[in-house]
Amino acid sequence: MSGDQARQQIPVAHEVSGRAELAALMRPAIPSLVEWIVREVWQAVPVYARHGRVTRHGVECAVVLFVDLVEDPLAPRERLYETCRRLGAGEAYEGRTLDDLQAAYRVGTRAGWRWIMRLGRRQRLSSAVMARLAEMLFGYADDLARMSIRGHREAEAELGGTRAGLRRRLLRLITGPVAPTDAVVAELATAAGWPVPGEVAAVVLEAPVEPCWGPEVLADLEPPQPCLVVPAPADARFLAALDVRVAVGPPVAPSASAQSLRWARTTLRLVGEGALPDVPVTWCAKHLTTLWLLCDPALADQVGRQELAPLAGFPDRTRRRLSETLLSWLENGGNSEKIAVDLSVHPQTVRYRVRQLKEAFGERLEDAETRFAMQAALRASALRLPDLSP
Template structure:
C-alpha cells in the first residue's frame, strides 16, 4: 500500500515533454478540478460530505493543487514542491484520523487520474497531438499520481501510531465507564479498529503523575493513558476454571522495566466490566505507598494487601469509629490512652494470659491485669457485646496498621 496506479510505476515525470502542452492544459484546470471533485463522492460514498467540512475542503484543495502542480512540471523542470508535498501528506493523516485504511484515498487518486485522462484524450484529438506525445503524457500523469499516493502513505504512516494510541486511550476510557455508560458494541467496534482483543479479565495499574515511562517495555496489548491527571493502564489477564489469574511474574517484570524510577500499584484482577473497581483499588494502594503504609517496591499488588486496603479504605472514618467505640477513653491523658489501647489490641488479637500479654507489651503481668480492669471500667458492656467487641477489634487493627507505618517512619528518621 499504495499500489502503483498503472501503467509503468514511474517515480518521476518522463522528460522532456513539449512545453506547449502546459499552454493547452492550463485553461482546462478549473473545469477539470470541478469534474474530479464531483466524481469522487459519486463513486466513493465515504467522501460524500458537505463541502464546508475540513476533510472536504482538504480534498478540494488537494485536487486543485495536484492539477496546478502537474501543469507546472510540464512547463518547467523543477518547480517548488514544499507546499505541494505537505498537502498530500496531510490527506494521508486525515485518513488515519478517520480510522480508515488508505484504500479509499487510493481509489480517489485512481478516479482523479481516470477523469484527467479522459480530458487529455479529448484535448489530444482537438489539438492533433501525436500518439508518441500522448503516450508520454499518459506515463507522466500516472507517475505523478503514484507520487501523490506515496506522499499520502508517508503522512498516513506518520499519523497512524499516534492515532491508534489515541483510539486505544478512548477505548480504555470506555471500559472504565462501564457498566452503565458504554455498550459492548461500542467497545467491540473500537477494539476491532485498534486491533485489540477484548479479554475476559483485566488488571488496572495506577501510575504516579509524571512517572517516567519506557514505552518500549510495555507489551503491545496493554492499554495506556499517561495523559490523565491520575495516569493508569490496563493489562489483559486470563482466567482459569472461572477464577481470575492474577498478574503474572512476567507482567510484573514488564511493569518494573517500564517504570524504573517510580513504584506502580496493580489492582485486583477482575472481569472486564469491573475494570473501574480494579483501578480504584490500585489508586488506593498507590496512596498508601506514598504515605508509607505499604512497603515501597517496583510493583505493589493489591492481591498482597487485601485486608490492609479494606481496613484503610476510609482513614477518616476509622477515627470516627474509634471515637465512638472507645468513647470511655477519649478524655484520658494521651499517654495513658495509648497504653490502654495497646493493651486492648493485644488482648483482643491474642486472647493470651496476663503473663503472655505482659511479655508482648514488655510490662509486668500485674500491670496488664490493672489495665484490663481499667478497660472494663471505661468501656463498660462493649467488651461483652459481640457486635461492639467486633467493631472495636476491627478499628484497633486499622489503627495499628496505620500507626505502625507512622512509627517506623519516625524511627527511621531518628536513626538517620
C-alpha cells in the same frame, strides 16, 4: 440458488455478433448469478456470512458493472471502486488483514468465470469472444482488489494517527464512573486495536514513563497520576522494568476496570503515607484487608471515635498503651500470658491495663459485634499511625 439454477437462467440464442447483444444475453441472469456467487463466498469465507447485506450489495454492484462494461468499456466505475475501497478500509478498521476479502474476490471471480464458460457453450460463442471475456473478467477482478488494497492502506494510515487517541478514550471509558457494556467495550476495542483479555489489572504509576509495551496494554500517561490497564495476571518482570514505583490493582473484568484502578490508586497513596511498605511494585491482592480498613479515612475516624470513645478521657500516652492492649486482648482472646508476650510487658501489667479497660468499656467488651468493630477501628488506627509507640 444453486449453480444449476443460475445456469438455467442463461438463455439459448442465435450467434452473438456485438457487445450490446452479448450484454443483453447476460442481464436476465444477473439476479441468479449474484445469489450463486454470494453463497459460494459465504461457504468459502464464513466471516462474510455474518455480514450478508454488505456481501450481497458488493457482489451485485460488481456483477452489474461487469455486464455494463461488456456493453460499454467506458461505463463509469467510480461507484463500485468506492465500494471496494470501503470494503478494504472496513477490514482495517476491524483490525483484520485483507486475506478474507481477497479470498472472497478469488471465489467470486472463479464462480463468475464458470458461469461465463457455460454461457459460451450454450451460445456457441467464438474463442475470440471467450478470450476477450476472460481478459476482461480477470483484469476487472484485479482492479477491484487493487481498490480494496488502497482502501485498506488509507485506513491503516488514518488509524496510525488516531489509534492512540482511541486507546486513551477506551481506557478512560472502562475506568470511568459508569461501567460500559461488554458490547460497547468490544466495539471500541476493535477500532482501537486492543485485544480484549478475559481479565485486566489497573496499574498506577508514580510518574510517567516512556512507552515500552505492545498493543495488549492501554496507557494514559497524563499527569498527575498516569496509569495502565494490562492483561491479568500482570507480568511482574514488565512492571519491575518500568523503573518507577507502581501499585497493581486486583484482577477484574475489562468493564470493571474502574474498580481495579480505584484500589491501585488507594494502594499507592497508602505506600506514600507509610501505611504500606515502600517497594517498587505493590500488589493490592496482598493487602486487601488493609485496603478495606483504610479505603475511607474519614469513615475510619468516625468508627474509631464511636467505638473507642471510652479511651478519649485518658492522657495521650495512657490512651496509646490501652489501645494496643485492647487490640492484643481482642486478638488473643483475653489470654494475659499471650498478651504479655505480644506487648513485651509483664503479665501483671497486662492484668492492670485490662482492669482499666473493663472499667472504661463495661459490658460492651462482652458484645461480639462491638468487639469486632473495636478491633477494626484499632487495626485501622495502627495501620495509619505505625510509628506511634507506647
